[in-house]
Amino acid sequence: MPVEVMSAENLGTFQIQGPLLKVAIEDLRPTQMTVGMLEVAEKSAELDKEPKEKRHEYLDAHPVPVVRGPGGGLYLIDHHHLVRALFDSGFHHAVCAIVADLSAATLSEFWTKMERQHWVYPYDAQGKLRGYTALPKTVAGLTDDPYRSLAGAIRKAGGYRKTTPPFAEFQWANFLRSKIELGSGRKAIAEAVDAAVVIAHTDAASKLPGFIAASATKKP
Numbered sequence: 001m002p003v004e005v006m007s008a009e010n011l012g013t014f015q016i017q018g019p020l021l022k023v024a025i026e027d028l029r030p031t032q033m034t035v036g037m038l039e040v041a042e043k044s045a046e047l048d049k050e051p052k053e054k055r056h057e058y059l060d061a062h063p064v065p066v067v068r069g070p071g072g073g074l075y076l077i078d079h080h081h082l083v084r085a086l087f088d089s090g091f092h093h094a095v096c097a098i099v100a101d102l103s104a105a106t107l108s109e110f111w112t113k114m115e116r117q118h119w120v121y122p123y124d125a126q127g128k129l130r131g132y133t134a135l136p137k138t139v140a141g142l143t144d145d146p147y148r149s150l151a152g153a154i155r156k157a158g159g160y161r162k163t164t165p166p167f168a169e170f171q172w173a174n175f176l177r178s179k180i181e182l183g184s185g186r187k188a189i190a191e192a193v194d195a196a197v198v199i200a201h202t203d204a205a206s207k208l209p210g211f212i213a214a215s216a217t218k219k220p
Contacts, residue, residue: 014065014078014099022059023096025087026138028066029075031120032167033135035084035142036149038189043085055091063097067119069110072103076139077119078166084139118166127174146182146189147173153193158217159200160210168209172200175208 050058064079083094102110111132114120122130125145151172179199180192201214
């Protein structure tokens with residue numbers, strides 16, 4: 001059962017309803033199918049540096065937003081990379097913030113409302129739309145999309161600005177999927193970053209969230 005931790009009024013752009021809850025990671029339902037495992041590994045490395053006696057402080061400082069669904073299940077709607085990293089680093093719980101209670105909805109109504117709010121992204125590692133039943137039951141079932149790792153890497157390299165629209169990095173991943181042939185592993189992604197940043201500044205990417213025009217990157 002979730003354990004009450006503390007109260008809060010907001011979490012970034014999300015409005016929190018009620019207190020924060022300590023929830024077993026295995027009880028959190030993902031709303032996407034993939035993550036960039038390179039980014040997960042980087043977060044895991046950061047977590048591993050945290051002294052065990054201070055881990056609860058880290059969790060309290062990094063609540064994750066969830067929606068209560070039919071039957072009372074808790075659906076993770078952001079920070080999938082962080083929660084997967086927590087799982088990989090041996091954490092058993094995450095601190096969660098409920099941003100909506102849709103427990104009274106039918107399953108069909110629930111997914112319709114989730115889609116309307118852009119709180120679900122059922123696309124696989126090839127960028128293909130799948131049914132909601134294909135979503136993993138736990139974060140352990142999230143699979144790797146190397147292009148999502150590449151999208152995160154080029155943002156850090158100045159390819160585009162960090163933005164608030166849901167799944168912005170996946171939009172960039174799908175854009176890059178058709179532009180760059182990418183192998184798996186850290187080395188392949190690192191070798192693709194420079195070329196991907198150049199492509200990110202072209203007009204072809206101008207409608208993507210956080211776009212930075214090439215002219216804005218030139219020094220006077």
